[in-house]
Amino acid sequence: MKQMEIAAAPIWARGSADPAFFAREQAQLGKLWTLLxxxxxxxxxxxxxxxxxxxxxxxxxxxxxxxxxxxxxCKHRFYPLRTADRGNGPIRCGFHHWQYxxxxxxxxxxxxxxxxxxxxxELNARLTSIEIATCGILIFGRFACPEHRETLEDYLADGFPxxxxxxxxxxxxxxxxxxxxxxWKFGLHISLDxxxxxxxxxxxxxxxxxxxxxxxxxxxxGMHSAYFHGADENALADTVNACRQGCYQPPDYRIFQFFxxxxxxxxxxxxNWFVLIQQYVPLASDRTLLRSWYCLAPFQPVDRGVxxxxxxIAAAPWLPLIVPFYMRRITNEDNAVCERMQxxxxxxxxxxxxxxxxxxxxxxxxxxxxxxxxxYSVGEEHT
Numbered sequence: 001m002k003q004m005e006i007a008a009a010p011i012w013a014r015g016s017a018d019p020a021f022f023a024r025e026q027a028q029l030g031k032l033w034t035l036l037x038x039x040x041x042x043x044x045x046x047x048x049x050x051x052x053x054x055x056x057x058x059x060x061x062x063x064x065x066x067x068x069x070x071x072x073x074c075k076h077r078f079y080p081l082r083t084a085d086r087g088n089g090p091i092r093c094g095f096h097h098w099q100y101x102x103x104x105x106x107x108x109x110x111x112x113x114x115x116x117x118x119x120x121x122e123l124n125a126r127l128t129s130i131e132i133a134t135c136g137i138l139i140f141g142r143f144a145c146p147e148h149r150e151t152l153e154d155y156l157a158d159g160f161p162x163x164x165x166x167x168x169x170x171x172x173x174x175x176x177x178x179x180x181x182x183x184w185k186f187g188l189h190i191s192l193d194x195x196x197x198x199x200x201x202x203x204x205x206x207x208x209x210x211x212x213x214x215x216x217x218x219x220x221x222g223m224h225s226a227y228f229h230g231a232d233e234n235a236l237a238d239t240v241n242a243c244r245q246g247c248y249q250p251p252d253y254r255i256f257q258f259f260x261x262x263x264x265x266x267x268x269x270x271x272n273w274f275v276l277i278q279q280y281v282p283l284a285s286d287r288t289l290l291r292s293w294y295c296l297a298p299f300q301p302v303d304r305g306v307x308x309x310x311x312x313i314a315a316a317p318w319l320p321l322i323v324p325f326y327m328r329r330i331t332n333e334d335n336a337v338c339e340r341m342q343x344x345x346x347x348x349x350x351x352x353x354x355x356x357x358x359x360x361x362x363x364x365x366x367x368x369x370x371x372x373x374x375x376y377s378v379g380e381e382h383t
Contacts, residue, residue, distance in 0.1 A: 159224050
């Protein structure tokens with residue numbers, strides 16, 4: 001495939017250099033299904049966690065078997081209802097003790113008749129709710145809007161049964177987070193880039209970092225994309241069918257990018273399969289929170305004989321130490337690249353994309369679509 005040169009478009013880098021554009025970007029992306037957290041974070045009635053959606057603080061809370069999500073701000077005087085990352089208890093504002101029910105309605109207002117001349121229900125003060133849906137143990141949310149009515153399953157398209165199969169376990173995975181002094185898209189771009197491996201990760205990928213064109217296959221589905229190693233053109237459809245039937249066995253390393261900011265992968269370590277998700281949460285135009293979760297995969301591994309089984313059993317106790325070490329190493333190397341790119345955000349032109357960077361172009365098309373901007377095309381100048 002010939003290299004693709006994407007003409008400089010202000011939208012490509014504007015969100016990484018202009019706080020005002022970043023705010024507009026986040027407002028638009030908050031209308032799309034975005035990962036907020038995991039059901040294992042809130043196993044008990046009354047449990048809640050705080051998250052970020054569209055540049056706004058939100059929280060998700062369990063009410064029995066029901067999950068509800070709200071913007072994290074009291075309707076009275078805009079005080080944050082949740083001031084910690086997680087907890088348990090009623091929705092009660094710490095400023096004036098307004099209390100809300102599971103529908104977001106203020107039902108407990110001190111001296112309401114005296115202060116406002118009506119009962120709490122007559123005042124009808126309601127929190128801004130967010131739509132909630134799950135895929136396995138993953139909780140997604142979005143701010144409701146008329147333009148986006150598709151279900152989470154429709155939005156994730158072929159990725160829904162795959163993601164559900166990868167994250168169907170009920171035990172809490174290992175979790176980690178780190179802050180990157182760079183725009184969130186730089187991190188996303190690296191996850192879509194198979195060309196940088198030798199230069200950035202020589203100690204982990206080495207001479208095998210540059211993958212032959214014939215061994216790499218990319219798939220595009222909806223606003224999302226995937227990388228398969230050593231697969232044919234039917235591999236995505238075959239994976240979807242196997243995941244739906246509950247008989248999927250990973251043949252090789254695979255990675256899926258779900259727009260806007262979620263990466264999911266499965267990988268092998270000493271004959272044990274792991275699943276991983278990473279999310280690049282935008283905090284500011286030049287700052288990102290990278291959240292990661294990983295655990296042993298729920299898939300039944302392919303049986304390759306006694307030696308294979310013995311190695312898998314012998315290695316299993318050590319992998320909780322080894323896997324996070326390599327994950328941190330690779331992540332830190334990628335994050336360093338992002339932080340060195342950030343000062344150049346105002347001056348970026350291009351980029352020029354090669355065969356193993358094709359998915360970056362797909363991502364930028366989805367990004368332009370989400371913001372209502374013209375899609376990128378080779379040789380066309382966007383202003």
